[in-house]
Amino acid sequence: MRAVDLQETAAYSQALHRMTPQEMGRERQQLMAQPVTPETQIRLAMLLGYPRGPQDLSRAITMLDAVLKSSDPAAVSLHPLAYLLLDNYAERQKLHMQLDRQGQQLKEAQRRALELQGKAAELESKAAELQGKLDSLADIERTLPQRPGAGRPHAPGGGR
Numbered sequence: 816m817r818a819v820d821l822q823e824t825a826a827y828s829q830a831l832h833r834m835t836p837q838e839m840g841r842e843r844q845q846l847m848a849q850p851v852t853p854e855t856q857i858r859l860a861m862l863l864g865y866p867r868g869p870q871d872l873s874r875a876i877t878m879l880d881a882v883l884k885s886s887d888p889a890a891v892s893l894h895p896l897a898y899l900l901l902d903n904y905a906e907r908q909k910l911h912m913q914l915d916r917q918g919q920q921l922k923e924a925q926r927r928a929l930e931l932q933g934k935a936a937e938l939e940s941k942a943a944e945l946q947g948k949l950d951s952l953a954d955i956e957r958t959l960p961q962r963p964g965a966g967r968p969h970a971p972g973g974g975r
Contacts (some may be wrong), residue, residue, distance in 0.1 A: 824896065827858055831865050839868040853882050853890035857897065864904045872908045876901060 834842065839862060846859045856878045862868065863875035879901040882890050890897075 821892075821896070824854070824857060824861075824893075828861060831861060831868075834868075836868060839865070853885060853887060853893050856882050857893055857900070860897075860900060860904075864900065864907075872904050872911070876904050876908065879904070 831839070843859070843862055846855055846862065849855045860875040860878040860882075863871045863878070879897045882893055882897045883901065885891075
């Protein structure tokens with residue numbers, strides 16, 4: 816690949832910034848209709864990995880892997896760019912997975928917190944009920960007549 820082609824690829828990257836989602840969809844169809852070349856694979860990978868578009872990082876990574884495995888001179892000249900994109904996409908994919916995992920953990924923690932709030936409310940209700948019973952028993956005990964004193968018991972063995 817000529818240096819001009821690398822400049823064209825850089826210009827293509829800039830063009831992605833100006834595309835609307837509809838234009839990106841049309842561009843994707845056009846690229847998929849073209850013969851498979853290292854340059855079209857790189858462009859399609861760039862399009863699939865573009866953050867504002869419909870991302871498919873797994874597919875973009877697969878395309879970049881294909882370029883990196885190719886010994887075609889055009890592909891070899893694109894290896895530095897493919898490595899750069901692959902590293903970026905792999906890291907983003909890893910971050911997306913971590914974010915998904917953390918989202919799931921957050922949902923689970925929220926669900927558990929709601930369960931614990933429900934159990935705490937239930938325990939508070941039971942505690943209030945038991946306190947009411949204790950208060951009732953204390954009231955009953957206060958209204959009971961005093962038992963007469965039985966006197967002092969004598970010490971065993973007499974009064975020596």
